[in-house]
Amino acid sequence: MAEKNNIKEIEKLRRENEEYKKLIEEMSEGFAYLEEDLTFSFSNPACDSVFGVTEGKLMGRKLTDFLSPESLKEAKKNIITKEKGKKSVFEIEVNAGDGERRYLLTRSNPRFDDKGRFAGSFVFFYNITKRVKLEEELIFERGLLNSLLNTIPDHIYFKDEKSRFIKVSKSLADWFNVKSVDGLMGKTDFDFFTEEHARPAFEDEQKIMKTGNAIEGKVEKETHPDGRVTWVSTTKVPRYDKKGNVIGITGISRDITEKKLWEEEREKKLEAQREELIELSTPVIDVWEGVLTVPILGSLDSERASRISESLLTQIVEERADVAIIDISGISAVDSAVADRLIRTAKAVRLVGAMAILTGVGVEIAQTIADLGIDMGGLKTMATLKDGLRYVISRNNVKEKED
Amino acid sequence: MARLTRMHLGDILVVPIQEELHDTAAEEAGEKIIREADNSKIKGVAIDISALDIVDSFLGRLLQKIAWGLKAMGKEVILVGIQPEVAVALVELGLYLEEINTAFELDSALEKLREMIKKGSR
Amino acid sequence: MKEEILRIPINKEIDVLIARREIKSEAERIGFRWIDQTRIATAVSELTRNIIKHAYRGEVVVNKDDGGIEIICQDEGPGIPDVEQALEKGFSTTNSLGIGLIGAKHLMDDFKIESNDRGTTITAYKKLK
Numbered sequence: 001m002a003e004k005n006n007i008k009e010i011e012k013l014r015r016e017n018e019e020y021k022k023l024i025e026e027m028s029e030g031f032a033y034l035e036e037d038l039t040f041s042f043s044n045p046a047c048d049s050v051f052g053v054t055e056g057k058l059m060g061r062k063l064t065d066f067l068s069p070e071s072l073k074e075a076k077k078n079i080i081t082k083e084k085g086k087k088s089v090f091e092i093e094v095n096a097g098d099g100e101r102r103y104l105l106t107r108s109n110p111r112f113d114d115k116g117r118f119a120g121s122f123v124f125f126y127n128i129t130k131r132v133k134l135e136e137e138l139i140f141e142r143g144l145l146n147s148l149l150n151t152i153p154d155h156i157y158f159k160d161e162k163s164r165f166i167k168v169s170k171s172l173a174d175w176f177n178v179k180s181v182d183g184l185m186g187k188t189d190f191d192f193f194t195e196e197h198a199r200p201a202f203e204d205e206q207k208i209m210k211t212g213n214a215i216e217g218k219v220e221k222e223t224h225p226d227g228r229v230t231w232v233s234t235t236k237v238p239r240y241d242k243k244g245n246v247i248g249i250t251g252i253s254r255d256i257t258e259k260k261l262w263e264e265e266r267e268k269k270l271e272a273q274r275e276e277l278i279e280l281s282t283p284v285i286d287v288w289e290g291v292l293t294v295p296i297l298g299s300l301d302s303e304r305a306s307r308i309s310e311s312l313l314t315q316i317v318e319e320r321a322d323v324a325i326i327d328i329s330g331i332s333a334v335d336s337a338v339a340d341r342l343i344r345t346a347k348a349v350r351l352v353g354a355m356a357i358l359t360g361v362g363v364e365i366a367q368t369i370a371d372l373g374i375d376m377g378g379l380k381t382m383a384t385l386k387d388g389l390r391y392v393i394s395r396n397n398v399k400e401k402e403d
Numbered sequence: 404m405a406r407l408t409r410m411h412l413g414d415i416l417v418v419p420i421q422e423e424l425h426d427t428a429a430e431e432a433g434e435k436i437i438r439e440a441d442n443s444k445i446k447g448v449a450i451d452i453s454a455l456d457i458v459d460s461f462l463g464r465l466l467q468k469i470a471w472g473l474k475a476m477g478k479e480v481i482l483v484g485i486q487p488e489v490a491v492a493l494v495e496l497g498l499y500l501e502e503i504n505t506a507f508e509l510d511s512a513l514e515k516l517r518e519m520i521k522k523g524s525r
Numbered sequence: 526m527k528e529e530i531l532r533i534p535i536n537k538e539i540d541v542l543i544a545r546r547e548i549k550s551e552a553e554r555i556g557f558r559w560i561d562q563t564r565i566a567t568a569v570s571e572l573t574r575n576i577i578k579h580a581y582r583g584e585v586v587v588n589k590d591d592g593g594i595e596i597i598c599q600d601e602g603p604g605i606p607d608v609e610q611a612l613e614k615g616f617s618t619t620n621s622l623g624i625g626l627i628g629a630k631h632l633m634d635d636f637k638i639e640s641n642d643r644g645t646t647i648t649a650y651k652k653l654k
Contacts, residue, residue: 313487353507488563496628
């Protein structure tokens with residue numbers, strides 16, 4: 001009876017053994033038995049496959065043959081262990097027999113013989129190559145993104161659907177005088193700008209998310225709570241999730257304050273020049289081609305006279321004028337310094353190649369000039385502007401006849 | 404001394420002063436102009452100083468002397484391209500160059516010079 | 526506050542060109558209007574030429590302050606015997622020293638001559654307008 005039971009028992013054990021064997025053979029995870037010195041003494045087909053060798057050829061080879069130097073250290077540390085019942089889980093990188101590089105999550109269970117001596121390990125290998133490679137790619141891409149966010153001087157920011165910052169560049173934190181980019185998380189433009197800028201920017205973003213239309217290179221005036229004003233050129237685009245729903249915006253803003261200030265400065269200068277011309281109230285009138293007329297009105301000091309002189313000379317050269325009529329009939333009084341300036345102007349006009357005619361020289365002024373003994377040196381003077389114009393016309397007619 | 408460019412346009416000698424000259428070089432250039440014009444074919448001389456943004460009393464007076472010399476030789480003279488700021492400075496230096504004709508551009512200078520030559524020969 | 530911005534030795538004719546060119550670009554940098562740049566450069570030309578013609582060597586120093594530019598021309602020449610006469614108009618037409626000095630005086634806003642038998646110092650100032 002006992003013998004019969006024994007046979008049954010043996011039969012059962014044999015069957016169970018077969019089933020385990022089958023289970024192990026068909027397992028998708030790699031399974032192997034490693035000797036003390038890391039020689040494979042058993043491996044299932046899945047294991048052979050991850051190590052890139054033909055079925056059954058792993059036996060007799062050493063795990064160490066397949067490992068990169070770092071993994072070798074890791075494997076020795078984790079597999080050759082003298083402690084009973086200590087399982088270890090770790091990752092190794094193998095250069096498989098088929099030339100592939102694989103990452104394996106490894107679970108090792110040490111075995112001990114009857115006398116309690118370490119006698120090798122049962123080891124499971126899970127192929128995690130795909131996951132590791134994905135991670136590597138992610139790390140690489142995160143590196144690219146971080147370099148963008150940490151080093152590019154333009155302000156880069158990602159906002160959620162409520163226009164809250166979810167990721168920003170270091171430059172933006174610096175812009176706001178915030179120590180770290182974390183200080184911006186969950187905040188909005190309203191926390192850093194005055195309403196004057198934050199409101200329209202917020203409305204822009206909401207519109208972008210609603211319509212899906214990006215804005216490009218928009219020049220924005222940023223007003224800071226401390227009164228500082230900056231200018232940026234901004235591009236904002238909608239950001240979508242996998243399903244195509246808008247989940248926020250991505251934006252980039254470039255500091256153009258300096259350029260803007262320069263432009264403003266230039267505009268101011270131009271404005272000042274225009275005002276100066278108006279103030280001089282001395283239009284330089286192009287009567288007809290080649291003839292400029294300068295009616296001088298009001299009182300004339302030598303500073304104003306010299307400004308008029310400069311603008312007239314520039315105008316003559318720019319317009320290639322050959323006659324300039326300076327009419328002083330609108331001036332009440334002329335002192336010696338001013339008379340001197342006017343005559344010098346006429347002389348400079350001649351030097352640049354045009355003819356100067358001084359008209360509207362009344363008796364009083366003529367007397368001043370005579371009293372001063374100023375050398376008129378071939379300078380033409382006429383009583384009235386009309387006379388001056390008549391003279392120019394007749395002179396041109398003579399010229400045409402001659403030609 | 405740097406080379407002095409000279410161009411003959413029919414009976415007109417055109418001399419563009421293309422760079423700033425120190426005094427000795429300017430005097431040499433003046434002599435060259437006089438020598439070049441000493442030729443019966445040349446009836447007029449146009450000296451173009453449009454490249455100069457500074458003309459001081461020395462150069463101003465030298466130009467005056469050259470003009471006098473050329474006139475004494477029976478040549479017509481025109482000074483071309485005095486810049487506005489140069490004109491202002493010359494006047495303030497008291498150099499009105501009244502006996503020398505002027506034009507701003509070479510085109511109109513040549514036109515004026517031809518007119519002067521025509522009148523002079525009548 | 527007065528600040529020295531240029532110091533150029535004047536020994537040769539070419540130094541006249543260098544000095545006026547350098548000082549003109551400084552005047553431009555400081556913000557002088559274009560006509561004033563030329564006035565200053567022309568005055569420098571006159572004054573430095575006088576050093577070459579009458580003293581053989583000297584130097585020009587340019588100082589800048591908030592109101593404008595100061596040009597100081599110093600030489601160790603024989604000095605100008607009669608400053609008054611040198612600055613007189615009638616005298617100027619026949620005398621190159623005279624026309625240069627009078628010209629420079631007209632081109633600048635302020636003009637001062639100190640001269641004795643050990644040399645001449647001319648200080649000229651142009652206001653930034």
